[in-house]
Amino acid sequence: MSFALTILGAVGQGLLWGIMALGVYITFRILNFADMTCDGSFALGGCVSVIMISAFHMNPFLSVIIAIGAGMLSGFITGFLHTKLKIPAILSGILTMIALYSINIRILGKKANVSLLKKETIVTKIKSWLPQSLTEGMIDSTLNSIVVLGFGLIMVIILIIILYWFFGTEAGSALRATGNNEDMIRALGQNTDRMKILGLVLGNGLVALSGAFVAQSQGYADVGMGQGAIVIGLASIVIGEVMSVLLGKKRTFYKKLSAIIIGSIIYRVIIAWVLKMGLDTSDLKLLTAVIVACALSIPGLRAQRRKAR
Amino acid sequence: MLRITDLCKSFNVGTINEKKVLDHLDLTLEEGDFVTVIGGNGAGKSTLLNMIAGVYLSDCGTITLEGKDVTRLPEHARAKFLGRVFQDPMKGTAANMQIQENLALAYRRGKKRGLRWGITEEEKKIYQESLKQLELGLEERMTSKVGLLSGGQRQAITLLMATLKKPKLLLLDEHTAALDPKTAAKVLDLTKQIVEKNNLTAVMVTHNMKDAIQIGNRLIMMHNGKIIYDVRGEEKEALKVADLLQKFEQATGGEFANDRMILA
Numbered sequence: 001m002s003f004a005l006t007i008l009g010a011v012g013q014g015l016l017w018g019i020m021a022l023g024v025y026i027t028f029r030i031l032n033f034a035d036m037t038c039d040g041s042f043a044l045g046g047c048v049s050v051i052m053i054s055a056f057h058m059n060p061f062l063s064v065i066i067a068i069g070a071g072m073l074s075g076f077i078t079g080f081l082h083t084k085l086k087i088p089a090i091l092s093g094i095l096t097m098i099a100l101y102s103i104n105i106r107i108l109g110k111k112a113n114v115s116l117l118k119k120e121t122i123v124t125k126i127k128s129w130l131p132q133s134l135t136e137g138m139i140d141s142t143l144n145s146i147v148v149l150g151f152g153l154i155m156v157i158i159l160i161i162i163l164y165w166f167f168g169t170e171a172g173s174a175l176r177a178t179g180n181n182e183d184m185i186r187a188l189g190q191n192t193d194r195m196k197i198l199g200l201v202l203g204n205g206l207v208a209l210s211g212a213f214v215a216q217s218q219g220y221a222d223v224g225m226g227q228g229a230i231v232i233g234l235a236s237i238v239i240g241e242v243m244s245v246l247l248g249k250k251r252t253f254y255k256k257l258s259a260i261i262i263g264s265i266i267y268r269v270i271i272a273w274v275l276k277m278g279l280d281t282s283d284l285k286l287l288t289a290v291i292v293a294c295a296l297s298i299p300g301l302r303a304q305r306r307k308a309r
Numbered sequence: 310m311l312r313i314t315d316l317c318k319s320f321n322v323g324t325i326n327e328k329k330v331l332d333h334l335d336l337t338l339e340e341g342d343f344v345t346v347i348g349g350n351g352a353g354k355s356t357l358l359n360m361i362a363g364v365y366l367s368d369c370g371t372i373t374l375e376g377k378d379v380t381r382l383p384e385h386a387r388a389k390f391l392g393r394v395f396q397d398p399m400k401g402t403a404a405n406m407q408i409q410e411n412l413a414l415a416y417r418r419g420k421k422r423g424l425r426w427g428i429t430e431e432e433k434k435i436y437q438e439s440l441k442q443l444e445l446g447l448e449e450r451m452t453s454k455v456g457l458l459s460g461g462q463r464q465a466i467t468l469l470m471a472t473l474k475k476p477k478l479l480l481l482d483e484h485t486a487a488l489d490p491k492t493a494a495k496v497l498d499l500t501k502q503i504v505e506k507n508n509l510t511a512v513m514v515t516h517n518m519k520d521a522i523q524i525g526n527r528l529i530m531m532h533n534g535k536i537i538y539d540v541r542g543e544e545k546e547a548l549k550v551a552d553l554l555q556k557f558e559q560a561t562g563g564e565f566a567n568d569r570m571i572l573a
Contacts, residue, residue, distance in 0.1 A: 170422035173406075177414055180403040187362070187401075188470075189388030189419040 003276070009145045010272035014265030015152030016213045017232065019159060021240075021264045022257065023206030024233030030167070031199035032179040036093030037078045038233065040100030041071040041204040042226030045211025047107045050114050050221035053121065060122045064212045071208020072201045074100060079197030104223045113222040121216040123147050148217045155213070159206070160257045166202075167253060175199050207233075228285050232267065235288055238295035239263035267291075310510055311338040311361070311478060316370035317534075318356060330356045332534035333370070338478075338512070343504055343525035346514045347553070349561070352531040354514040355396075358480050361512070363387040375477060389419030392471030392509075394464065394484040401467030404456030408447060408466065411455055412436045415470030439469055443499065461492030465499060472503050479504065479511035486516060497524070518550045532560045 020042055027035035045067040052063035074096055081092035108114045126147050127135065135143055166172045177185040178195040186192050207229065215221040240256075240263025247255050270291075271284060279287070318331040330353045338344060346354050359365055361372060363384035371380045374390050395401050402411050413428040413436075433451065440448040443465045447458075455463060464484060471479060481500065485493035501524060504511050515521050521528055528545050530538035530553070537560045540548065 166424075168427050169424045170417060170427050171424060173410060173414060173427035174422045176406060177403045180405045181400070183395075183400055184403055185414065186385050187388055187391075187393045188414055188417070189385050190422065191383075191385045 005142060005145065006272050006276060007269060008142075008149065010268040011265050012145050012148035012152055012217070013214070014268035015149065015156050015261065016210060016217060017268065018152075018156055018210075018236060018261040018264035019213065020207050020210035020229060021233040021236035021260045022159060022163065023203040023210065024230060025203075025237055025257075025260055026163075026199055026206065027203035028230075028234065029237065030176055030179050031196060031203070033082075033089050033196065033199065034093070034230075035075075035078060035200060035203060036090060036230060037074055037096045037100075037200070037204055038093075038207040039226045039229045040097035040104070041074045041207045042211035042214075042229040043104050043221070043223055044074055044100050044107075044226075045071050045208030046215030046221035046225050047104045047114075047211075047223065048208070049212035050116055050215050051107055051109070053119050053216075054114055054116060055109070060120055060125055060216060064122070064209060064216075067208045067212035068205045071211070072205040074208070075200035075202070075204030076197060078204070079193075079200040083193035083196055101223060108221065108223065112224070113220055115220040116216065117219065121219070122151065122213070123217055126151060144217075152213070156261050160254065160261075163257060164253055171198070228288065231285075231288055231292055234296070235267050235292045236260055236264035238292060239266050242295065310340045310342070310375060311336070312371075312373045313337070313361070314371050316357075316360060316372065317368045318353075318360060318365060319368055330534050331360065331367075334535060336529070336536060338510060341508060341510055342527055343509075343511045344513070344527045344529055345521040345525045346512060346529045346531060347516070347518060347521045348531035349557070353534040354531050355482055356534075357531070358482050358512065358514055361478070362391055362393055362480055390477040392418075392474075392476030392479045394467050394471050394479075394481050396483040396486050398460035398464040398467070398487055401470065402455045402463050405454060407452045408440070408455055408458075409433060409436050409451040411466065412439070412470060412473060415473045418474050418476075439473060442502070443469060459492075461488050461496060464488060464492075464496050468496065468499060468503065472507060472509065475507055475509070477510065479509050481511065481513040483514050483516060485520075500524075518553050522548045522550065522553070530556060530560070532557075 020038065024035070024038055027033045027038070048070045049060075049063040049067040052058040052066055053060055058066070078092045078096045081087045081095060082089055087095070105112065123144055127143060167176060174185055174190045175195050175198060178190065178192050178199070182192050185195070211226060215225065237260055240259035240261070243262055243266065244251060244255060244259035247259065271287075274287065275281065313334060313336040316331050316334045317329070319327060319329045321327050328351075330351075334353075334357065336357075346357070348354050356365070360367055363379070363382055363386070367380060371378060373379065379387055379390075393401075403414070406414075409428060413432060416432060416435075436451065437448045440451070445462055445465060447462065447466070455466065458466070468484070484500070485496050488496060497520060500513070503509070511525070513525065522545070526545065527539070527541040528548065529536050538556050
């Protein structure tokens, strides 16, 4: 029973973190931009949302909107550094990320973390809307997991629909083309600087959104909560890509996006499982790095072997 | 139509590798001109094309297109007027996108890209018709990723994309140089067809002297960033490869034409 509960919690977390992975997918895969900002913007989303609730008593849903805005702004800054000030892509992201560390501590009022204890969050709000008969006799932590899972699922579906729509539009197509062949789309009259900034704004908006949800679901924000976010996002993407082979040959955009979410869920389940097996929490980053390194090297090594034959 | 006056461009200014690529160059194109440009390596042919396209901004001089001064206009803003095909067949198309998506991107050249749907059903019919004239069977594969196609097929699509929305000026930068001879001939043939059919003004850089003589109504030879020979009409029709080689030797002061030009 307790294992089933662990899995339930892991799936819910996988959905919320999956939104971050969607953001990383936009920058890393679609825009072909290794954006290190997201470590900072994930924590930024969490910090902004938590402080809006705890210090300004804002509606938890509204606080998420503010968090998205803050994330978008951080993406814009990275884009500005890269396109206008001509700083290399990775370095632009790192600069914004490092700046955000100080900013996040400022946002939390010179503290490293702020709790949402006894404050209203999305989870408590949804719980209060549920009819009593449904929730009666349920352990609070179980109910929380179920709420997170249900809410996460709905959010993910909405976001996938929006992303599918957007990347089918003229602007979305131009964004895809910018990541694919910058020279070509510039020759076709698109300002590619603008497209890169747009991609970074969208990606970091999603990352911050995810950070806000995660912070509210765990009940606190921590300046270090975004550490390694890009690697976790990549892990979800590559696990999803491996899994999408099972979804059949035709890889539509819907399937690709869904696969990322599935990858994120699988990642969380793996983590929950190895923790259960007795691995230390502090070893997780090492494990994640190994997973990503393996998964990213497979396509290259395969191609090499095919060549050697 | 296109008027270039006193255009110059140097690369690596202030270093030991400083190179004057275009040297106070003047060129005027008439409406409907199809100009072929030849010259040795480093003569400035590709740079000239890239300057017209706005890839590099000029050090001095002006470029006007149909009376509009475009000298300071960035590359993406000039795209409205220009169709371009590059030497590298990979450069003109987005490999991870479908054939029809690539065409849809080209169809919106110079237009603002908003939140309307990226490709409509009516457009697809237009694309299908246009693809048919390539006679490569691509009209049956509109949803295939461009990355799956050969270099020749991709170059043919790029050519189509460059002219899908009629450009004021078509710039062809050695667009057949990276193809095998048979495919190169086919793409060149298509180029002639499309230019004639749409009555386009075009500039084609080539290393192949025979092509340069056969195609178009005007021929320009460049050397050291200057135009050293400019013929048109009947005089051009009468040209022979030997004449061009001689001209080239004269200009370079006996310095021999490179192998690629002799073999051509």
